[in-house]
Amino acid sequence: MTRHHRLTAAALFVSLSLAGASALAAKNISVGASISNASMTVIDLTPNDGMSASYRFDGAGSSYVEANLTAPATSWSGSTHDKDDIVLALGATLAHGSSSVASTSTGVGEVRIETRLQNTAGTGARANGYIAQMVPVWLAPHTKLIYSGYGEMAISDATQYGPNNFRANSHLNINFGYQPFTRGINQGWAGLNDSGVRGEAFSLEFSNDQDTAISIYLSMELSNYASYDGPSPSAVPEPAAFAMFGFGALIVGAAARRRRRVSSAAA
Numbered sequence: 001m002t003r004h005h006r007l008t009a010a011a012l013f014v015s016l017s018l019a020g021a022s023a024l025a026a027k028n029i030s031v032g033a034s035i036s037n038a039s040m041t042v043i044d045l046t047p048n049d050g051m052s053a054s055y056r057f058d059g060a061g062s063s064y065v066e067a068n069l070t071a072p073a074t075s076w077s078g079s080t081h082d083k084d085d086i087v088l089a090l091g092a093t094l095a096h097g098s099s100s101v102a103s104t105s106t107g108v109g110e111v112r113i114e115t116r117l118q119n120t121a122g123t124g125a126r127a128n129g130y131i132a133q134m135v136p137v138w139l140a141p142h143t144k145l146i147y148s149g150y151g152e153m154a155i156s157d158a159t160q161y162g163p164n165n166f167r168a169n170s171h172l173n174i175n176f177g178y179q180p181f182t183r184g185i186n187q188g189w190a191g192l193n194d195s196g197v198r199g200e201a202f203s204l205e206f207s208n209d210q211d212t213a214i215s216i217y218l219s220m221e222l223s224n225y226a227s228y229d230g231p232s233p234s235a236v237p238e239p240a241a242f243a244m245f246g247f248g249a250l251i252v253g254a255a256a257r258r259r260r261r262v263s264s265a266a267a
Contacts, residue, residue: 026098028118029158029166029187031224033129035174036150037201038109043144045207055145057108058138058215060085065111066130067092067101073122087135097121103129109149109220117166117226128225135218139208146205147176147218155187157195164188165230171223177206177216 044053066081074096082090093102098118105111113129121127139145151172158166167188174181181202185194208214 026118026120027158027161027165027230028098028116028156029168029226029228030154030156031115031117031168031170031226032113032152032154033170033172033222033224034112034152035109035172035220035222036112036152038107038147038149041146041148043146044142045144045209046142049142051141053143054140055143056138057087058136061087061108061133061135063087063090063105063134064130064132065090065092065103065105067094067103068126068128069094069096069099069101069121070124070126071096071099071121072124073120087133092129099125099127101127101129103131105131105133108133108135108218109147111220111222113170113222113224115224115226117228119161119165119228119230121228123229123231125228126226128223131220131222133218133220136215137218138213138215139206140213141208141211144205144207146203148201148203149174150199150201151181151183152197152199153183153185153224154197155185155195158187159193159195162230166226166228168226169224172221174202174204174218174220176204176218179204179206 040055042053042055062085064081064083068079070077076096078094078096080092080094082092084090087108089107090105091103094100097120099116099121101115103113111131111133113131115127115129117125117127137145153170153172155168155170169184169186169189171184181204183200185198186192187194206216
């Protein structure tokens, strides 16, 4: 093979390789949920009674994190969790190929789940993360306590890959005493196609008007879920792939014209 033919073949191979990579580009959905910037504000309801307003996390409390991932395309399934009877830094992480789940807890009210699911995991693929915390809170008499933070959920837009190929949801639920804060977003169920980032500051309060100390609970749950129910990944070229094929054809055509001109000049 002449040098010219080798260059032409190499250019065509690169073009076809790029086209193939584009055709097989993985589709995915990403889901997240978090609670952050947690803080407690103490207010003395009777500042002149000679008693200090205060609080403390009473007892051990508990925290639990979980991650699950199933990839039917490779007959792979994994599940992991971490738990403790006190609220410590915990983590549960799974990854298979480019799909992953990470659930982490770094302290009271500081929790995050991040999930990414690709169609290469196969039809019927599932991924989900879960976090739960429950902490007893002791309140001194005549104390008002305000628990504040920031809750956030996110789902990437996977509707571009076809209706209901991907499904996902993200939820968070907080209870402080008797005050709830609950939010959720969904994509692919009941005609809901939420996408993007939804963040909101919250402030929950509880007042102990009694002359004796009491205990209440601060509890929170976060969860997210993603599934892929579309067709298995195939080699059907996408528009970018057709462009790559066309680029390769132009190179081959230009090389053929150059050979003809060289042959004519030699004659």
